[in-house]
Amino acid sequence: MPRLDIAGHVRDIDLVVFDKDGTLINFDHLWAGKMIAAIAATLDEASVGAARDADLEADLYRTLGADPISRRVVPESPLAVASIPALTIVCAAVLYRHGLPWHEAETIAGRAFRPVFQAPPTTTEIRPVGDVAGLMRGLAAAGARLSILTTDDRLGTVATLPILGVERLIDAMVCGDDPIPAKPEPDGLLHLAALAGVEPSRVLMVGDSAGDMVTARRAGAALAVGVLSGTSRADHFAGHADVIVPDIHAIRLAS
Template sequence: MTRADGILFDKDGTLFDFHATWSVWGHAVIHDLAGGDLAVMSRVAAEAHYDLDARRFHPTSPVIACTNREVAECLARALPGRVVDEIEQQLTQSAEHAPLTPAVPLAPYLEGLAARGLRLGVMTNDTEYGARAHLGAAGVLEHFDFVAGFDSGFGAKPAPGPLLAFARAVALEPRRVVMVGDSTHDLIAGRAAGMQCVGVLTGTATRADLAPLADVVLPDIGYIPDWLTA
């Protein structure tokens, strides 16, 4: 017997490896926002909690769990004279072309889950447009029954609203849904929604960060099928 009838995935750091995708993207977007000015890049990197030398986001970065709008507001502090709306738009447009690195080969993985009768969804604090663009670029958009961003009208994590919207959309009781994510935001939302919670280590959080909020912490999403029937 399986533990669940539906799985709701976070996107960044869960379906896609965070550093291989977003830390690489981060250096390029900081360079573009700063117009290549090293002093401005340093200021922007400080606000983003990004190590320019290592080219990696720190675990405390707002980019990890905040919405695009919140990230834009944060970066605007280092870019006097820039309008937050313009920064947000630039982030959205540049993120569409991020070098996506799936945590596992996604198409066969998702086909295997669907073959078990599982309903599948994605909820991200990115925009819905960005989520659909990334899933489409990875060739897996059609595998999901539900895709939502912070701007889809259900709220943003760590609030439970968007998670419960998935449960309603696929007609499942929340307790029969698994929320899978790489951040405490994901798991706090899952707990608040009354769902099972799986943490994965393809983001920036450690096992120690996730374990208090998770039913289990796994190396990546590839371990979920075995856990479901354990």
């Protein structure tokens, strides 16, 4: 089994579990762009009166967690960590708060907002965090199994793999719409460990949010590695990550 060195933390690891958004790919580029398109589509259907539509738009951005000007996602916001069904409910709740009856709010969120998030990403929407395929090839060649644990839907996640060139390297995935409790519950990570036939104590979890780190701790993973390539700053990881590194390329084979 490979011995990995993550910024001086050396562990024997049989399975590396990667979060996707903010860990393997640039978070803001994909999801702030989707958010802008989803809110525009929602506003096309949900007018609350010309004088108050700007307030509704601002509240949708604020509550979901993105800045339309900087195109940055707010750390630990719904957009940063929640599933697409959860984001859709948040959208409906904002519409309701601005005066739409609940059933109408829910219908518009489901018809206008949700499909934008569910559409598989295009090649131009995916910006890899460096040479993802190269890193994964090296880990796999050393004998590590590789999995993905993401809150995104399976359709969008499957579509991302060939864009990254890693579809033959990923053994298994647990996605946000799978019938498994989402992060920070440990179930998805434990499921991936069981599929690989690996003890959780030999699993490395890598992610860009505190929820990824809590998942790793609850599952009894060998090491919870927080990366700063996504939505979180170092202080968001405090007390949760075992080690904080700039990005996935700090994962190296121990010499």
